[in-house]
Amino acid sequence: MSRPCGKTPSHITAKIPNAHVPTTRAGVSCVVTKRDKYPAALVNGAMVSPTPVRHAVVVEDDADIRGLLVLVLEQLDFVVTEAPDGLSGVEAVRRTNAELVTLDINLPDIDGMEVCRRLREFSDAYVLMLTARADEIDRLNGLDTGADDYINKPFSPKELQARIRALFRRARTPAAPAEDSGQTDELARAAVVQQSLLPRETVRLSGYDVAGAFRPSRSVGGDFYDWYQTSDGMHLTFADAMGKGMGAALIAATVRAVMRSVAETPAIDAAFGSASATITSDLDQSGSFVTMFHARLDAPSGTLSYIDAGHGLALHIPAEGAARRLSSAGPPVGILEGQLWPASELVLERGDSLVIVSDGVLDAHPSLEEFQRNVEKVTRNGATSDEVCAALLELAPASTAEDDVTAVVVRRKPTLHFKQ
Numbered sequence: 001m002s003r004p005c006g007k008t009p010s011h012i013t014a015k016i017p018n019a020h021v022p023t024t025r026a027g028v029s030c031v032v033t034k035r036d037k038y039p040a041a042l043v044n045g046a047m048v049s050p051t052p053v054r055h056a057v058v059v060e061d062d063a064d065i066r067g068l069l070v071l072v073l074e075q076l077d078f079v080v081t082e083a084p085d086g087l088s089g090v091e092a093v094r095r096t097n098a099e100l101v102t103l104d105i106n107l108p109d110i111d112g113m114e115v116c117r118r119l120r121e122f123s124d125a126y127v128l129m130l131t132a133r134a135d136e137i138d139r140l141n142g143l144d145t146g147a148d149d150y151i152n153k154p155f156s157p158k159e160l161q162a163r164i165r166a167l168f169r170r171a172r173t174p175a176a177p178a179e180d181s182g183q184t185d186e187l188a189r190a191a192v193v194q195q196s197l198l199p200r201e202t203v204r205l206s207g208y209d210v211a212g213a214f215r216p217s218r219s220v221g222g223d224f225y226d227w228y229q230t231s232d233g234m235h236l237t238f239a240d241a242m243g244k245g246m247g248a249a250l251i252a253a254t255v256r257a258v259m260r261s262v263a264e265t266p267a268i269d270a271a272f273g274s275a276s277a278t279i280t281s282d283l284d285q286s287g288s289f290v291t292m293f294h295a296r297l298d299a300p301s302g303t304l305s306y307i308d309a310g311h312g313l314a315l316h317i318p319a320e321g322a323a324r325r326l327s328s329a330g331p332p333v334g335i336l337e338g339q340l341w342p343a344s345e346l347v348l349e350r351g352d353s354l355v356i357v358s359d360g361v362l363d364a365h366p367s368l369e370e371f372q373r374n375v376e377k378v379t380r381n382g383a384t385s386d387e388v389c390a391a392l393l394e395l396a397p398a399s400t401a402e403d404d405v406t407a408v409v410v411r412r413k414p415t416l417h418f419k420q
Helices: 063-075 086-096 112-119 134-141 157-169 181-196 245-261 268-286 368-381 385-394
Strands: 030-032 041-043 046-048 054-059 078-083 100-104 126-131 149-152 208-215 223-229 233-241 290-298 303-309 314-317 344-347 353-357 405-412
Touching: 054 063, 054 086, 063 078, 063 100, 063 157, 078 086, 086 100, 086 112, 086 368, 100 112, 100 157, 112 126, 126 157, 149 157, 208 223, 208 385, 223 245, 223 405, 233 245, 233 405, 245 268, 245 290, 268 290, 268 303, 314 368, 353 368, 353 385, 368 385, 385 405
Parallel strands: 054 078, 054 100, 100 126, 126 149
Antiparallel strands: 030 078, 041 046, 208 405, 223 233, 233 290, 290 303, 303 344, 314 353, 353 405
């Protein structure tokens, strides 16, 4: 569980001259301002324009480390926004248009790799990743994470400042050139592959209404969903392979095939562990990773066993009571060899819904709270799962969406009451 923004401990502030202890406010993140900003200053009687304000976002769940990072960045004249988890970090970067992001890899909701992937869809901020494991850095350097640099914990404040200064001496990555006809043809082929991954069979479970919807982006991402009925219910996989074009589509195809190959393994955690080991081996060749939500439904009881690997965008919406976003059990598949993801369970009571969406829906919202509120609203207003899926896609209009938009809804039908 993430900790709220808090005061920086005295043993940290004592080590840094002129340290400013960040203020606290309720909510997911708090903005920390280094000093009052004036429009201009008088120097030897002349009016001098101030240095442009630079914004940074610190994404770190450990309050002590977060406080230290804030102090280090303030000494470099950044205005700093804190975020104790990945989703609020993405929101903060979008809101502040930050030029720098320090990003912990191990976060309580989605991991730093997925945060970085989402940031790269709209931001060219410099991203400095922090890891507590020295052995991760070599592997991270081999992955196309989108980060600009990596540093190991515990870190020296002076080294961190030197790394940041070095980043800002680099030229920012220029915009990609216009697509040529060859790229257009490849994207068209990738779109065909991606569409072929979607399930052709309709799930017909007594007492349930199941639907899915998918709208590809112009650049074709790695979204897909898959389902199939079993003797006692259904299996469901929802995934997003990092990248665009044919590479992402082929990775998605591999993931679908491997996940189907473990369908007969009785325990969901054993099945997912076996599949992820195979997938990770394949991903080593491409330097990619995959976020995934995999679930098995026992239809008679409504028991849903599930594993979330870095996806973090599945919601349980009960017939009565508030919606709950299901927590991720670990990083995306392909990040670390030997990673295990524990399974969780919930019960779909009559009238309850399970809703899973891609980050294309989240990206269309200014905050995580508004995203969850709108998803819950359209789910409760839809008469059928098909209607809900269509409404979920409309939350991310095609005219503005930069990524694939995907939704799956599993609704347990309410009990019918007949008049006597």
